[in-house]
Amino acid sequence: MNENQDQFDVVIVGGGPAGLNAALVLGRARKHVLVIDNQKPRNWVTRETHGFLTRDGVSPQQFREYAAEDIKAYPSVQFTSDTVIKMNGKDGAFIVKTAEDKAYYARKILFAVGKRDQPLHIDGxxxxxxxxxxxxxxxxxxxxxxxxxxxxxxxxxxxxxxxxxxxxxxxxxxxxxxxxxxxxxxxxxxxxxxxxxxxxxxxxxxxxxxxxxxxxxxxxxxxxxxxxxxQPKLQAGSEVPMGLGCEVTDSGTIVVDAQGKTSVPGVFSAGDAASELYQAITAASLGSLTAVSINNELNFEAWDSGTK
CATH class of the missing domain: 3.50.50.60 (FAD/NAD(P)-binding domain)
Incomplete structure (x- = not known):
């Protein structure tokens, strides 16, 4: 392992409401987490975020700042500004590679990559x-x-x-x-x-x-x-889940079960990436629920293996 490689319980790809709420839950569960985000969220074109209790009307940037401040209380959660370009491995041993030529090891993966707007070609x-x-x-x-x-x-x-x-x-x-x-x-x-x-x-x-x-x-x-x-035209926020083998719908939504599990063992998805509801509070809620599922899986695996 070289200086550019670190081991994490969970790597979260995407730092929007889903990824941030998942990081909060996993941090409180004492898991070693890395959030990788490229700082290009879809909702930054808007001035305000609405429908989110206690945060109604704040800008998407402010929302992230408040979230980061909350998560600071949990030092096992780290953040890096980068773009994931490739991923391989298997459940318990994933390798995440980024545009900045970094490589990270993770036991579990959470894709919270949202979606991207396709051009509508309407002048103005x-x-x-x-x-x-x-x-x-x-x-x-x-x-x-x-x-x-x-x-x-x-x-x-x-x-x-x-x-x-x-x-x-x-x-x-x-x-x-x-x-x-x-x-x-x-x-x-x-x-x-x-x-x-x-x-x-x-x-x-x-x-x-x-x-x-x-x-x-x-x-x-x-x-x-x-x-x-x-009516927007949307596509997947990242091609990496498909490259890893995750099942994806024609509209670019990652297919998950009720626990946020994708078709690839050890890989989860939450928020707009795995839903078509497209509300910040819904994405955050799905991030929280999926984080619980990930933590349960990690804890149960540790129990079964005899790891303390």
Missing amino acids: LSEVYGKSAFVCPYCDGWELQDQKLVMIMSAEKALYMAKLIAGWTKNYVLCTNGDVTLPEEQMLELSRHGVQVYEAPIHSILSQEGMVRAVELEDGTLISCTGIFF
Whole structure:
């Protein structure tokens, strides 16, 4: 073992709510833990984190700072800013390699790598994303309540989101951005509820200092609005789990059981990486539950082996 190699009970890949809460639980369980995070979380485009009791409204950066301060009480947890690029080994003896040419040994692995946004190729969207355009009404609907909104959704999700967003505002339209035509029965249902549907592709989003003013369609239609909810296209936050053999869905979600176990023994996943719920408090909760599962497995293995 050279100077770049260390032994840990658990290596956690990803330092968002899931990874941090898992680190807290494992630290309190006296496990030797390393959290490896590349400091590129998906939610840093937003100004505030919502729906998290005692932390409602804090920025994602502040959330991490508060979490790091809590975890300082448990010295068996270490952090490093790096990117995991490769992993091999087996349950009880994994080798984790990083972009900084470091190598770490771990008995168990927890992937809390979240997901990444794929480009939507809508001109002007990046300027408003996280400021006046959002993806989750549970996270940001309160701030846009009763405002005039544009919902940019695929035909598959249009009716579902129309029903959902109505709890926050009745003043909204749907844009399918050139996707397939909605079924006639859905168009009739939306019409009965006064929801206008625009099927032409979007030309651009017009804004000023991050605040959306209008959505312009390719047919020249200009839809004024003060906010947007759009359907993101997501991919796995890291390719490493697949390289290790973890089963992954077509949408990039790591398949886990109720304890957060993946299809590879000794490898676990939690948070957005292994769920499609996409709320910070849900990710943290899943991180906590999975950490309990990991700790139980470590303790039971030590008991069975006679290790004190």
